[in-house]
Amino acid sequence: MADQPSPHVVVIGGGPAGATVSTLIAQQGYRVTLLEREHFPRYHIGESLIPETYWVLKRLGMLEKMKSSHFVKKFSVQFVSPSGKHSAPFYFHDNKPHECSQTWQIQRSEFDVMMLKNAEEHGVDVHEGVRVLDVIFEGDRAVGVRVKDEAGNPKEIRASVVVDASGQSSMLVNKFKLKVPDPSLNKGALWTYFKGAYRDQGKDEGATVVLSLRDKQGWFWYIPMHDNIVSVGVVADFEYLFNGRTNHEATYFDEMENCPAVKERVSIGEQIAPVKATKDYTYRASQAAGDGWVLVGDAFGFLDPLYSSGVLLALKSGELAADAIIEGLQIGDTSRTQLGKWEPGYVEGMNRMRRLVCEYYDGFNFGEFIRRFPNHRGNVTDLLIGDLFKHELDQVFEDIDSMKTSRSASV
Template sequence: MKANYDVVVIGGGPGGSSAAALTAAAGHSTLLIERESMPRFHIGESLMPEVYWPLSRLGVIDRMDELGFQKKLSVQFVTNNGKESSPFYFRQHDPRESSSTWQVERSRFDQMLFERAAELGADCYDQTRLLDVEIDDNDCATGVRVRDAQGEEHRISCRVVVDATGLQSFIANKLGLKEINPDLKKAAIWGYWKDARRDDGENEGATIIMQTQNKDSWFWFIPLSNGITSIGCVGNNDYMLKQGLKPEAKYEHELSICPGLQDRLKGAEFQGEIRVAKEFSYTTTRHAGQGWVLIGDAFGFIDPIYSSGVYFALETGVRAADAINEGFAKQDLSGAQLAKWADDFKDGSSWIRKLVHAYYTNEFSFGRFMKAHPQHSGNLTDLLIGRIFHDQAGAIFDDMDAAIEADKRAAMSMREG
């Protein structure tokens, strides 16, 4: 580990590794550090189809198949009474190769990206803890302090710091830039099952989103390789964690009131331990300054429901790397330069945020809406794919917003009547 780099990237997840890979490939001395020992466990296993493009930029598409990850060709929804939607097959909307994606074990996936960054020239160190990012009175990042695997502390100067620290969001917390979304304070309880029943054929690897009977929570069903399925429950933080039940008991209770899971778990065997995470949705009020930039979950976090997290991490990592490389060429490492991509990214990702809010509106039915507005099926599939960075990405919401308000009024009338 040298004492000086052009770029220091903090966090060895998809965002950090992609940013480090592309700045190193452009010839800039790059340090990538990860707090945990690689490979390490991480949640966020279901990939949107649009990950194809940043993974292609990184040159790892062939490796995805070589590693034997479960192919994902569709997504499906199950209502609170167990009614299953027809699968949304991505290729029916877009027959290109990018319509096929993957369900991944993040330990292997993240390790592959970490190693790719090293192949392209980054100095990559795991078991290295960030102690501080040094930001002067002029909002300029000048370096970092870290503790390595041997316990030795280092002060490293650099010209750019890329914060890819995930939900820790180190710089945003240091500078007071985080804004929590009060309507999306969620918690997740999940675990892994062996031999849970999957659908046949092309829907075998589908992500399935299942509501519980009372609609106070929902389950993800993510088929992984080797017969293992990730099954997790998400609901409001108070509902999931503050009702006097231990997480194990709460998980069992929510399983018992999820009709879509009953048949799928017959004969299945729970593996390992119950895991818990608080997943508060937030944004950041600024995304870069002189010599620093936020990416991935450090930039902002929406919700796990549509599996956008890994795609957003990769996309912001690639975009930030391009802006950094251009900034070195122009000798401009200002916040405006390093975050020149951020407004476009926020515009696109806002449509996913609106779709999340629609799902959490209990009075609203996606099935009923699509029957009334079949012309929006392609637009909805675009959102589920992650194809959101174009002018018509939000075209569905004029009709959807009106339908949500109508459903709310109808529900209120029924309660009052």
């Protein structure tokens, strides 16, 4: 890491959130240094995009790269009930006839490299294999970071703003004890990959399928990817999946017995990877920013992956934080108020997706709701595509509550 002028912004973490925030700031002519502990490519889960990622990808200059990639095109999502009944697909284009309604099923190791290289192309000073040891504070204000390069050489990098995009192991979240778990969504997941498993044809080939377990304890994701590979994972309550069940492989295939539709789909394929597990799902930081610092992506919060919102939230938080940082640098204000001004609106959108997730776990039936409130088909599709940041969607949840009330009254 050669000596050079101090950056205006230093970003910790090179995943989608870090790449997004750094690219957008660099586009405005500011010096940005991005520090990534690992060397890409590296494995990461979170493979299904939803359509609203389009608009951030467009700002980043990523759209043409995505269009020319070999990633499988995704046009819809479909749900399978505990009894095995398939819903009609939710085709995104039916609700929003625009090219943004086609998205992709990605391999994160490849996508993340594309995003990081794109950041470099826009002028971000990217360093891989660099470990951030600490964030430097003067009083309550972040003023830079202490790092160690691969050769073990220590260095300080001063900056006007420090962005923590380091994921669930966020240094600042741990430092200030900001992490707030979500007891209503205390879930875990087990997943693996199959080659040659069943996939639909034509327009439906790239659809994400959400399949409920027969006993309603959880659900499977089924994500068709390129090279004839399918990502297949089960999500359920932490206690149910992991307490007293120490063999992840055995647990995974036990749950597949509990979901015949998934078992049938993978029966013609071959498992090509060991079963992986994650046990720390939905949480949020109690604040997104402080004087001179900001949290983005999984560092700020993570939401249950039911509706594949992970990459969207990474990109969106990166975009919103970047705009606040750029404005702050322009006016000479890098206070908590300025750097975190995007948080309330972002949290509102995140809460709408969270509410839809909770309704699913409470037995929400998309088909029944649309039959009762056909005027909401477009709004529900908006929620599913990640168009979360508008108040008119709140009427959906008011009508869900009214349906629950009328059902209770009739019992």
